[in-house]
Amino acid sequence: MTNFCPQAVLFDMDGTLIDSEPVWQIAEDALITARGQAPREEVRKAIIGMRLTDSLSVFRDSYGFTETVAELRAELIERMCSLIPTHVKPKPGATALIAYFSANGVPCAIASSSPLEIIETAVASQNWRPYMRHLVSGDQVAHGKPAPDIYLEAAQRMGFAPEVCLSIEDSVNGSRSAVAAGTVCYIVPDLSHSTLDQFDGISPHMFSDLHAVQRSLEHCDFG
Structure with a gap:
């Protein structure tokens, strides 16, 4: 009190x-699996609460993505905005x-x-x-x-x-x-x-x- x-x-x-958070996970997992990798729980938990540019920097380093953070950001925003109206x-x-x-x-x-x-x-x-x-x-x-x-x-x-x-x-x-x-x-x-x-x-x-x-x-x- x-x-x-x-x-x-x-x-x-x-x-x-x-x-x-479950919707973010759907979008992030799709981004990861589209590049032939499997999502890792320890990476997901590490980025909770971070802004997107910071979390995608962690993604890029952890998964070895070759795209820029800006390119990954644009893709993830598009995925999220398509999911939000029906999933959130x-x-x-x-x-x-x-x-x-x-x-x-x-x-x-x-x-x-x-x-x-x-x-x-x-x-x-x-x-x-x-x-x-x-x-x-x-x-x-x-x-x-x-x-x-x-x-x-x-x-x-x-x-x-x-x-x-x-x-x-x-x-x-x-x-x-x-x-x-x-x-x-x-x-x-x-x-x-x-x-x-x-x-x-x-x-x-x-x-x-x-x-x-x-x-x-x-x-x-x-x-």
């Missing part, structure tokens, strides 16, 4: 608002939580490692665009998660100090980024790619799902 009442909310997207679903409580903040006048933004094209496609697929004041991509900052850049950028665009912003994350890299930026980080861990012990010492605010996050804010008077 926490007494924090945010003035603004900065959402991670993949794994936090939408259940997109909201995480439990996501739509209700976004509506809750909107009804209480708390501005929201997305701070995602994904490219802007994917953020826009995903947000549009869930009809969330009217509720998001800004969409901030990892490609728009100098350093991706776990560096604090994206949350600092999102807070600045929103016009709030990081300390009064609530960030909501599911990954270790993302949570480290949000805390390093000075935001109050609520973690809803995606245990499909992480274990609870990996979050030790990052943030004391851990929740089972987004419904629990909303319940924790019921004491707030946003008026």
Whole structure:
């Protein structure tokens, strides 16, 4: 339980608002197998929460791809944007939580490692665009998660100090980024790619799902 009442909310997207990690895996596996190789689980887990250019650099080194990162990026974005409308679903409580903040006048933004094209496609697929004041991509900052850049950028665009912003994350890299930026980080861990012990010492605010996050804010008077 926490007494924090945010003035603004900065959402991670993949794994936090939408259940997109399995879809990323489909697209990434297709990219890998198209080149005659088998996906490796340790590589997949290593890139969770990274922005796409960084994760594809890991892919290129790990699998020995000959294409440039830019070429791999364009192919993977195309694969993802074709899958999102039919394969991506909201995480439990996501739509209700976004509506809750909107009804209480708390501005929201997305701070995602994904490219802007994917953020826009995903947000549009869930009809969330009217509720998001800004969409901030990892490609728009100098350093991706776990560096604090994206949350600092999102807070600045929103016009709030990081300390009064609530960030909501599911990954270790993302949570480290949000805390390093000075935001109050609520973690809803995606245990499909992480274990609870990996979050030790990052943030004391851990929740089972987004419904629990909303319940924790019921004491707030946003008026």
